[in-house]
Amino acid sequence: MTELLGADPDIEVVGVAADPFIARDKIKQLAPDVLTLDVEMPRMDGLTFLQNLMRLRPMPVVMVSSLTEQGAAVTLDALALGAVDFIAKPKLDVARGLAGYAQLLTEKVKQAAQARVAPVLAPSAAPRSAGPIAYRTTDRVLAIGASTGGTEAIRQVLSTMPADAPAVVIAQHIPAAFSSAFAQRLDRNSRMTVVEAMCDQPLLPGHAYLAPGGRHLRVERSGARWMARLGDDDMVRGHRPSVDVLFESLARHAGANAGAALLTGMGNDGAHGLLALRRAGAVTIAQDRASSVIWGMPGAAVALDAAQDVIPLTRITERLLQAP
Template sequence: MMLQAPCRVLVVDDSAVVRQVLSEILAADPGIEVVGTAADPLLAREKIKRLNPDVLTLDVEMPRMDGLAFLENLMRLHPMPVVMVSSLTERGADTTLQALALGAVDFVAKPKLDIARGLESYAAEIRSKVKDAARSRVRASVSRPRQVSEQPLITPRPGFRTTDKLIALGASAGGTEALRTVLEAMPADAPAIVMAQHLPASFSSAFAERLDRHSAMSVREASDGEAILPGHAYLPAGGRHLRVIRDGARWRCRIDDSAPVNLHKPAVDVLFQSVARSAGANAIGAILTGMGEDGARGLLEMKQAGAATLAQDETSSVVWGMPGSAVRLGAVDDVLPLERIAERLLLLARS
């Protein structure tokens, strides 16, 4: 049996401490080879040509060239898997979301204090994300503005109104853009949507605001106990689980701070399982691009409760971990490319 060659990684960061710590963390895994480091994008550009790495870890805030400008050029001219190293700040969240829109596969958080110990505390996650990135699908990016529009990118389509359907979406790596694509195609009066996307607490507000700017629907962080209404899409607030509960003839959001599930909080399984119990056959579930298996069992519970279920196909997924797991589990009615999922969700909601 042939052994798989380790993925080759180039670490790009202006901090010598971060370069050293990340290199040591990654090199401790036999499935990873750190082929080099670079202190800024200009050096990184030369080393990419010379070393031909499989994956790049990239800090955003660096000297000599803005990290986003470098990423944009890289994904246009030499697309490759990139894992961002981002600070857990409001500015860091917004920049990271822009990086994901430009084509970065995933990101790891860089603590503000005691960086070395902070990075080492989730070394396993860093190594896992880098290895998963090496297996991801990366495409050359098209030219697009780095700042999102203040207006929805679509004209709301009139005439769609329903109060008896609920759409549940789950995603991880690649999901910030996949969710944007789905919500962009939804009319202003679409059925209510509840979502779970693997993000740290400090990123959820910026992500909700970004989705809201791109959608005719009203996208917001869910608050505990609020009614779930048509024309609205709800994300869990700040690294917490979102559940759907039944309250008479309506659904409400339940936000809780219980333990991670499948190592995640929010977890897609938590959301999907609650939708299966509270909405049953009135729900539609879709699992989008992401690493791991989170959401597969929950989607199966939704299907067993009578809900229609969809999965993003492998070709359009950045990482076909979560959708692939759901398909193998028998949880999926239909597998579709990302650009067709919104249309199918609306068709199912009308039936």
């Protein structure tokens, strides 16, 4: 990793640490802009080190994790503790994919250098019995799109949704090996029932549906019901699932019955879809710069005048639930 990062002319590797205790001293001495952190280290596990780091010296951290069920859970723990992003460890047979891995690694480190990082408190689960709020109609459908920093932003939005909220569909840029664990984590922290979306699945009030990693999620109308459709077609703006794909399907099929929020993330995926939703009469929201880890995607939507409201993360649930 030192060689891969050091080969980029815009990145200087200022230090390498074999364990967290050495890392602690080198961080004090070298004051790096970004830290890459392995969960599996001698003398102290990466999560304990990360928790101490974010409490004492918050800084952008990119986790390096294994693509396993346990690795996915630990990585999501790290994101909850304040890590900006993660990258999977390369497979043992790296000869064919090393160049692509190097590009992804350097991109994530550069993105992390732009992130807003602050101390993060451990999340608390939301009781499913709370939130007895009734809404005017069950015909509405809500959508959320996010990328870098989005796992925690989405968790915060869903944790304040009432149990009887309209159906919510979610597109988060995430690998296929991680999306199931992410859906389960959201479910534990929400009054709604949160699942990975399945193809031809009816979308029900009180339920949230996460696009599986590596598949596009679309919403279509079938008689009196909203339905989830999954697709393996080409990436859009470099992503599958793509927020634009989800939002544009809602613009076509739901129009003014939809509400959508574009949250923190690098790039511009979702900006054009949010504009299509606004033109179709939907409620459209962009997370503001101050509460975003990376204000790329919501900033791109604001530049297109796609968002009716540009508001902090803490106000997004309330605005989504309001009728147009």
